Amino acid sequence: MLYLIASGKADFNLAGGFASNGFAEHSPGNYSLQAAATCELAMTFAFLFVIMGVTHGEAPKGFAPLAIGLCLTLIHLISIPVTNTSVNPARSTGVAVFEGGWALQQLWLFWLAPLVGGALGGFAYRWLSPDSPAPVDVAGH
Secondary structure, eight states: OHHHHHTTSTTOOGGGOTTOOOOGGGSTTOOOHHHHHHHHHHHHHHHHHHHHHHTSTTSOTTOHHHHHHHHHHHHHHHHHHHHSOOSOHHHHHHHHHHHOSHHHHHTTHHHHHHHHHHHHHHHHHHHHOTTSOOOOOTTOO
């Protein structure tokens, strides 16, 4: 659907990247690999930390969607100039498949950084929230 919308513009060209994530010459602001990796890792870390906080059993009810949406908006405002914003490997993969060249070559970063950032965010939240409820044991033990 996005391709159909974007290709409706007279001068549309996939060579522009189709909003693919990238670093170096493929970054909107020409940010380095190190800057892109740091940005994606930090943004995913923060996003997961917010999600875990607002969905915690002790958090006020009903505000999670607002907090998560505002956090994601802030993440996009910060990281679109750096990498076109990933924080989601599926989002990165979809547009990289359409671009096909350099975006697929740089896709590894947009899987690695969100996975590491998310894991670190989860560990940090658990470490900083010792009173967080224990995971539910599916077997009932």
